[in-house]
Amino acid sequence: MIARKITPALLAVSFLFALVNALNGFAQTSTGCDTAKVQYSPVEDKYLDKIKIQAVTELQVPDDAEKQFSPQRTIWLYADEPNYQKDGPWTTTALVRSSDGHTLRKLTFIGHGTGGVKLDWLNERLLFGRVWWGRILSTDFILDIQNREFIYQQNAYYGDLMEACK
Secondary structure, three states, X not given: OHHHHHHHHHHHHHHHHHHHHHHHHHHHHHOOOXXXXXXXXXXXXXXXXXXXXXXOOOOOOOOOOOOEEOOOOOEEEEEEOOOOOOOOOEEEEEEEEEOOOOOEEEEEEEEEOOOOEXXXXXXXXXXXXXXXXXXXXXXXXXXXXXXXXXXXEEEEEOHHHHOOOO
């Protein structure tokens, strides 16, 4: 008689224990650090419209401007960063000039987040950029500065990397 009462209770407890372990195991594999990655996708029009590239005839650069030179120093850029003490969103303007003066460009990044705009020369012609629109979304690009053409342009979503690992 006691065995009949214990057996259903034991089965119920065993079932609940197994269910909890299964659910716990599922949660660990779905948000594990080893599976989190940056997700890339085509850039949406609303972000494309916020990146402007113009050929200009002259540049107004402050005398004490910190210029970022290309590897062979044949071209430079100056980024006029916004005042992050003021409320955003912010706009960054970068001015590009070749040493011979033939290439003059104005790059404008409108409405970005506090992560700002990061620009790095890959060579004398190609510029890598990353524009942070918020905490977990950026647009990465490689720009042919002479032709004003994007060679590469993708949105990068970092949301999976922000979740706690289990």
